Amino acid sequence: KNAFKSLFVDFLVATKSHSKGLKKVIEQIKKQERQTAKYTLCKKQLEAHGPALVICTNQRPTQAIAPILAAQDLGIPTAIFIFSWDNLPKATMVLETDYYFVWSDYMKTELQRYYPRIKDTQIFVTGTPQFEPHFDDTSIESRAAFCKKHRLDVAKKYICFSGDDVTTSPDDPQYLEDTAKAIRALNESGQNLGLIFRRCPVDFSDRYDATIHRYADIIKPIAPAWKPLGEVWNQVFPTREDMALLANTARHSELVINLGSSMVFDFVAHQKPCAFIHYDVSDKKQPDWSVEKIYQYVHFRSMPTKEAVLWINQPSEIGEIIKQAISLPKTTVGEAENWFKVINLLPPEKSSERIWEAIQKITSCTSDS
Template sequence: MLNKKIFILLPDGVGLRNFAFSNFFKFGLQQNFDIRYWNNTPFDLTTLGFDEVKIRNAKANLLTDSYKNARKHIELNLNIQIEKDPVYDTYRFPFSYKKLKPAVKNLISQFLIATHSSDKGLKKIREKIKKLEKSGNYYAHCLETLKIEKPDFVFCTNQRPVLAIAPLLAAQELKIPTATFIFSWDNLPKATMVVETDFYFVWSEHMKRELLHYYPYIKENQIFVTGTPQFESHFDANNAVSKSAFFEKYQLDLNKKYVCYSGDDFTTCPDDPQYLSDVADAVRELNNQGNSIGIIFRRCPVDFSKRYDLVLEKNKDIITPIAPLWEKVGEDWNTILPTKGDLELQINTIKHTEMVLNLGSSMVFDYVAHQKPCAFINYDVPDKVDKDWSVSKIYQYVHFRSMPNKNAVLWLNSPQDIKEKIRLGLEQSTETIENAQKWFEIISGHSPESVSEKIWKAIEKIVH
């Protein structure tokens, strides 16, 4: 019997880490699949030994962005109506009218939101998006590619990009089964679904319930619970390097214990430099009391700003910045691509630090995969960069309601709190780790070390 040909659609770079730099490809080969990456990223996957089909000149219809944004806002409006919960308003980005093109797009979106904020209206918007995307050259090129390549299945690595719509519609036109992977743990309450496929791959039973709740047109038999490859590499011993090699490479002090400060992007945390400064002050106090602690600062991969420079210079005896190994190939955040080297860097940063401190990041799960604790920042600074921003907004988000109890992390409720919480993280973290592990299982399911295998078994079930 001929091997089934599987197209792995990469509409943008965010799927690279999960589906190109993990063991996903290797497990697929072991199952005797013929794998092609349908690649819309600038990254050359042939350098990793993969077969790829490049997508050239991908371009959405001029109106699709307006309809996509309208769809998001209408879904949020309907969620507020149904649940009587204003949290969904916090997922909106303000409309911009500073430049002509975005202003026109946003005016169209606002008109559509005003006239289509109902179940019936939402359905019309969804159908119009499909009609728009089927009308362009991009869709025609996708059809042509699929007719030549004749894949048995198209698997999309991310449900959010507009440029994923046309390839999936083309596959459905040719009766090729399609699926999408839900990219992140917070995506579904935020109304980020752009594509519609025959099947959906989710992280956990928790995410499955969310998918059914937010998208009632999706039926239970369309959903596969597989986990996410995002954490799988933590369980692969081949990615680890020795402490001495890691410390030597990054000029770290073998006599120190290191904690990691994991940065956020500006929108998520405009006051991040001040929080890093507060952590450095706490570590300095601990060291003055006879401890020997350092900080590894891992900035957000899409933050190339200089906003941390003063804090890093002031605390260069304590903070060692280790920049993520991402490559910038354009101006937009989604053209900053991860590399395989960064996956290994992140894993070894975790392996050789004692704990992580950040603002509500999923790094809590990366660290608990190594049985290490996380501390969440939970206070506002006095001189805020953005007066309308508050840490309280972050922890109101729906995805934090999945936390089994508040003891899954250490809470940094003030600058004065940091010193004691770091001490707890270093010396008495067992309870925190046990609760974080329960949260990890809720979010990512069981057996995070064998996710790629589970995804391929689900694909096999679909195509055979």
């Protein structure tokens, strides 16, 4: 079965990898979708409720084709929000809608580069709401309250290690251990540091357990407050509580360490630096995996300069990087802020308002026509 799928995909790539071929594939997808029970159900629901607009907050799931297509067949305007900064260069956009909400002018250019059929009038540059909690002081707790809630030592300075999913970083447990080992050495030389471990919200594995146990005096896990609504990674969703949790973690940590994550933007919102892991471990879980693969992804080209983050090129550098980040925290913050300006429209705390204004504009045009 899998072999047949691979051969069929190879056939499509060979025969349809041009604009006319892609158009035929899309038309065929729509034709097949209109014959499904889900499409029929979605169309009945939309006819019954008559919404002014149908929005999808993710441009990739095939499950969304039926409701979007049903809405379009009924003349109801549709829109999607490009939900992550790396989505456009890393994945095909499954859904075709009437309107698109994007993070920035940079993302708008990307969208039209990959999908030149999309016109300027279809795109609204809104920014993303995911960073708004960082600019809401009402969600920020005092350091004492944050430490008490999560059983942290208020006298310690904390480094945040932000985990990646197993596909992006199969050797993440070793990176966590290298960081914990460096912090233990710093403490033995007179520092008073701790390590907050925030795992990737969709990583439910036990792969970190042994490291956390070995370095229980250093590592303090604070689990993301995401809510699973299914069994797979794309059925786990953030809660309002987690937005505040992440904002407070960034506010009360000295820096964040991770492998190429957008957490750099969460932390720069609090004027905190980020260090990117940039080395392969000696005993790799997957021999053909490398950090170089991660940093060659197209979305990293949005980085104005390499000085937007600190680079950890080998385990022996972690201690010095941490000391530098604590003593000179602003070294990379200015360039990181410039990077943030590229990938997200400012002011970031107004993204939801801009999305609502775009919705009002779309629906008012529809009602007037």
